[in-house]
Amino acid sequence: MEVPFHLPAGSTSLRRVHNKATMSSGATGAVQPADEPPTEARPTVITAENLTKTYGDVAAVDGISFSVPAGESFGLLGPNGAGKSTTMKMIGGVTRRTSGALHIMGLDPDSHGPEVRAHLGVVPQQDNLDEELRVRDNLLVYGRYFGLPMSYLKPKADELLEFAQLTDKAKSKVDALSGGMKRRLTIARSLINEPRILLLDEPTTGLDPQARHILWDRLFRLKEQGVTLILTTHYMDEAEQLCDRLIVVDKGRIMAEGSPAQLIREHSTREVVELRFGSERNTTIASELQGIGERLEVLPDRVLIYAHDGESALEQVASRGLRPLTSLVRRSSLEDVFLRLTGRSLVD
């Protein structure tokens, strides 16, 4: 069996990740102060005030403000075209902002680009490996851009290849890698300078489930070491597991901000009933469901009833003589928050 990312023996952190996930998904419904670490105590590494980027008439990012304390894992969530990547590129000092203020480690990326970028590890949405170079050379060359000596880079490259389970491919050309392998190499490359701030734009897109889980574990360890993570994702489970705090962005604006648990509390009910009546009937039956639960959401393939008590909502459905093909009661998730705030589901 091929394990895409190497997991050291005796690792317990995967379990830790899962524990955390159950806690932060708001399953218990209780307020959990431990979930939101005190931010005052830690220095701020990123601040954005009224950050704006326009392309012609399009405001890709339309006046957003946030700040990220050291060691936090901060997520950007939003539908396609929301402005997540544009924000990441401005933080990464590769795109100039149109207006607003932005500081990374107290430095303005427009005037101190090299200094800002020297602090960062970057996984862009679109892989930009050097396809003509071999896998290992990609890591070496990239490390050179930080002025790192070969005596450091050679063992470090081997270590990162092992981490990304690409040791066998060290001498292959990048052209010959699969999409997921390229992604893993890009992630490995972002760590070559041991950055204290990591920008990850949809890092796990294209990875198989196992590779994703192991990457989560790895990111969690970095977080434990105090590395600040800035992350965008279309996977709600990823956001719930990895992010201490997140912003939901739509059309370049912040729609909501908070920890996953807070967001679920504020923007959704405790439970959700999912009903499937078959794609033909979902819309027509919606009118007959009126009044059950707090809110109704009709999707092409199913109807969602938002309710504090899912079971009793389901009983009401039955008492109205309605017989769904399938029904399911589950806890609210970030997916529901997202749907509520942006009117779109997060299908990748």
Add this chain to the structure above:
Amino acid sequence: MTDGTAREALRAHSPDIAAARARRWGAFYYAEQVLRVMKGYGWSIIMYSVGHPVAYLFAMGVGLATLVDAQGAEAFGGVGYVTFVGPALLVSASVMTATNEFTFPVMDGFKWRRTYYGPHASPLTPQQIAAGHIMAVTLRLLLQSAVYFAAVVLFGAAPGGWGWATILVATLAGLSFGLPLMAYSASITEDKGQFALVMRFIVMPLFLFSGTFFPLDSLPLAVRWVGWISPIWHGTELGRVFSYGYQQPPLLTVLHAVVLVALAVLGWFLTRRQFAARMGK
């Protein structure tokens, strides 16, 4: 991944050091990368660098020269034909290579494989990426011209003691044509076959009408201007001065050098600007 305890010695230096080094040496770091990529197709570079001069010099020096020289050497300033065309071929080859290196790879950097965007996320600046690319190509032009010059010497076509200077002249000519072209390449967002047009309608006419195979004076005035604006002509004339002591007013010699340097500097300036503007978008 280990926790790093066993490898405590293996630590990256601080971001401050990384930034300071990148500010100082960044262009060299990127040049190193381009040279690594060139190494990947090293054989075809070597074959081209050796094959091109041997083929051309043989055709001109052994084939054409026997006919031309039979007519008397006066038409070519009193030297044999192969001596006359040697510097021209050397300069033209450098310009052709510069044309290749400053077109497709630039498009690759910005669009096709986006090779510039990896380093762009590192501490390097767009200007350093441009400079590094240019440095690597300059090195290639120097080496290629040195090999070419060696071939010219073997064909007995560089009688003067200053012939080696044609290596520098050819490299300069390559840059004076290549750098403005690089600025143009960096401005292209849609590939509509522009480079094929550049080859066909700019490089080829310059190659043919730059006093390469016959003195520019033998052309009618109506086309002679092609030579005057051509880096190949300026480079060739300058090369001839060094290669076989071609007689011309000293002021003209200086003018050739000034034109070449001016074009290269202008191209460098435009390229830097274009890179910074395009990558900062």
